[in-house]
Amino acid sequence: MINEKIVEKLNVYSDEVRELAMQAIQLSESFPEKAIADQLQGIVRRLAKQQDGDDQ
C-alpha cells in the first residue's frame, strides 16, 4: 500500500517513470532489493519498448 502523498508526487512525472516507481515501491514492501531489481529489469524493458512505440 503506497502512501497517497507519494502517489500524488509521482503524478508530475511521465507515465513510464510513474509506473516503474510505483512498481518498485510496491515490490519493496514484500521483497528484498536484489529480487526487486531482477523483477524491475523486465518492467523497464517493457516500458522502454512502450516509450519507443509511443514515440513512433
Place this chain on the structure above:
Amino acid sequence: MILHSMTVENFRQFRGRHVLEFYTPSMGQSNVTVIFGENGRGKTGLFRAIIFCLFGERRLSQDGDVPLEELQLVNVSALADNPGQPIRTVVELKFTHREQTYHLRRAILGMQDGDRVIEEEDEKSLFLITADGNTKPVLATEIDAVINNILDRRVKDYFLLDGEKIERLTRASIEQRREISVGIRNLLNVDALEIAIKAVGRVAKTLDNELSSSSHEDLSRLLKRLGDNEEEQDNSKNRLEKLADEICLARKEIDKTDKALDEFKEIRHLLERRKSLEQNLQEMERQAVDALSEMRNLVCKATALIMAPTVITVFEHIDSRKQKGELPSEIRRDLIERILMEKRCICGNEICEGSEAYSHIIDWLKRTSDVTTQDAALNLWRYMSEMRHHFSDDADLVEKRLQQYGNINSSIGNLNHSLENVSNQIGTSERQDATKLDVHRTNLQKGIIDLEANAQNIQSQLENLQQENDRLRALLKEEKLKVGKNDELSRRSILAHDTQDALIDIHKQFTSEIKDLIGASATILFRELLDKEGRENLRTIVVNDDYSLQVLDRYKKPFLANISAGQRQIMSISFIAALAIIASPGDKIEIPLFMDTPFGRLSYDHRRNLINKLPTLASQWILLATDTEFRRQEAQLLKNSGRWGKFFMLRPSSNGNTEIVEQDISSVMAVLRNEED
C-alpha cells in the same frame, strides 16, 4: 479496522475457551473497551493474541532479546494436566476493515517434550463474510498478503502504547530518535521508498554496465567517469557511516561515563571533603614542625624556669640581708679582725676581751662575710634581680608554645579521625577515581569534535562529487539521447535513471513535509490534551531533521528538558496518535489503539482530556488498565463521554490461569468500589 470479537482458547494464561466481544454495530460510537486486571493477569497477553492471530508472530517489541522458546503460547496447566497429549491453542478474530468483514483463525499444537515445549503451526484460515452472511474462504497462500494489506506487519507493535514506549519517546536519546524514525519510516512507507530507490539504482547500474561495454566510445568514457565518481561517492559514504558509528559509540561511552559519574555525585562531596581534610592536615603538620622548632629555641629559657623557685628564694634571702644592711656589711670583715687583734677600736679606745664591746664586735664578725663572698652575693643578687623579671614572660611564652603545640597535635588527631571516617564512606579502593572519569569524558568529547570535523570534510567532498555526478549524468543523458533514438538499451538506462532521480526527489520532499505534518498534527492534539497550565506555556511539537522530538514554549524556545513527566507522556501520546492518523487514509486512526496503563503519571485534567479525546481519534480504543489506574473517577469520565462500550475483568482462577468476565457498564462503579475496598 474494527475488532468485533476475539476468541482465545488455551492461550497463555487463558485456559479453555474465552470470548471477548469488543463491538457490535448496535453500539454505535461506543468504541472504547476497558480490560481491567492486576499485573500479570494477561492484559498484554490479549494484545499478543491479536498479533499472533493476524501475523502468526509471538514476539512483541517489548520482548527485546527474550529467546523465542521462552515466549510460550500454549497454556501451561493444560499441558501439565494432559501429559503426553498435544494441546491446541487457538485464537480467532472477527473484524471489519473498509466495510469488509473478516474471520481469521490461527491455531498451534503444543506438546511437552522433556523440559521444553514444542509448538507447531496447525491451522490458518481466513474467511470473507459477505453482506448476506455467507463466507468466502481466502486461499492459504494469500492470507498473509490480505492481512498485510489491512495492517502492515512492520507497524504491528506501533498501536500498542505501553508505558515503556511512551517513556522511550520522551527521552532525548538515540533510542528515541530510532523509535521515531522507525515509526515514520514504517508507518508512512518511507522505508519502502528507500528500498525502491536502491533497487532502481541497481537496475540503472546494471544497464550502464551493459552500455559501457558497447561500441559508443563517448558514452563508454562518460559511463566510466560516472562509475568512478559513484565509486568514490560510495567510499565517502562508507567512511561517513563509519564515522557516524564511531561518533555513536563515543556518545554511548559518554553516556556510560556520565552514569558512572552520576554514581560519583553521591560521593563527590565526600571526595572534595577528603581533599580538603588532606590539605588541612598537611598545613597542620607544617605548623607542628614550626611549633616544634620554636620550642627547641626556647629550651634554654625553659630550663631556666626549672630553677626559678630556687633563684627567687636565693634572691629574696640576699635581698633581705641587704635590707638589713648585712650585705654589704657596714664594716669590712678584715677591719673587724684587725680591731680584735689590736684590741683597739677605730676611735682609738681599747677593747678588752670579755667586755660588752668585745662581745658586740665578735657578733659583728660573725655576721659579716668576707669580701669575696659579699661581692659574689651582690653580683648574684644583681643577676637574679634581672633574671626574675624575665621569668614571668618566659614562662608565659613557653606555656603558650606548649599549648599551641598541644592544640596543633589535637587538630591533627581530629583531622586523621575525620579522614578515616570519610575514607570509609567513600568505599573500597576498587572504585574509579572521578577525576579520571572526567578526563576520559573530556577526551571523548574532543574525539567527537574531531570525528565530526572529519565527517564535515567528507560531507563537503561528497557534495562536490555529487555536483560532478549531476554534471556527468546530464552529459550522459545527452549522449544517450543522441544514441538512444535507435538504441533500446540507452532508453532503458535513461528510464531507470529518471525513475531513480524521481524517487530520490520524492523521498527528500516527502520526509521533510511529513515531519512538518506530524509536528503540526501532534501539536494540535498536544494542546487539546494538555491541562490549562500546560497550554499556557507549551506551544509546539517539532520533529527535528534527526528525528528527535522537541517541544517549543511560547517564546519558540526548546523546552523539552523542562517539562514534567506527565506532560512528556502527553507529548508521546500526541506524537504517536498524530503519526497513526497521518498514516491512515482518513482523519482517524483506522487501526484499534491499545493503551497499556497510560494513566500512570497523568494528573486528573490530563486523564480527563485523554478520555474525552482519544475515542474520537481512533476507530477503536482498547484500554488495558490496572486497579490503581482505573478507578471510579476514570470510570465516571468514560461514562460521561458516552463512548464506553465494554468492560472486561481479568480474574485469577486456578493454577495461575485467568478467566475473563464481562461486566455490564452500569454495574462497573459498584465493582470498582469493591476493588478499591
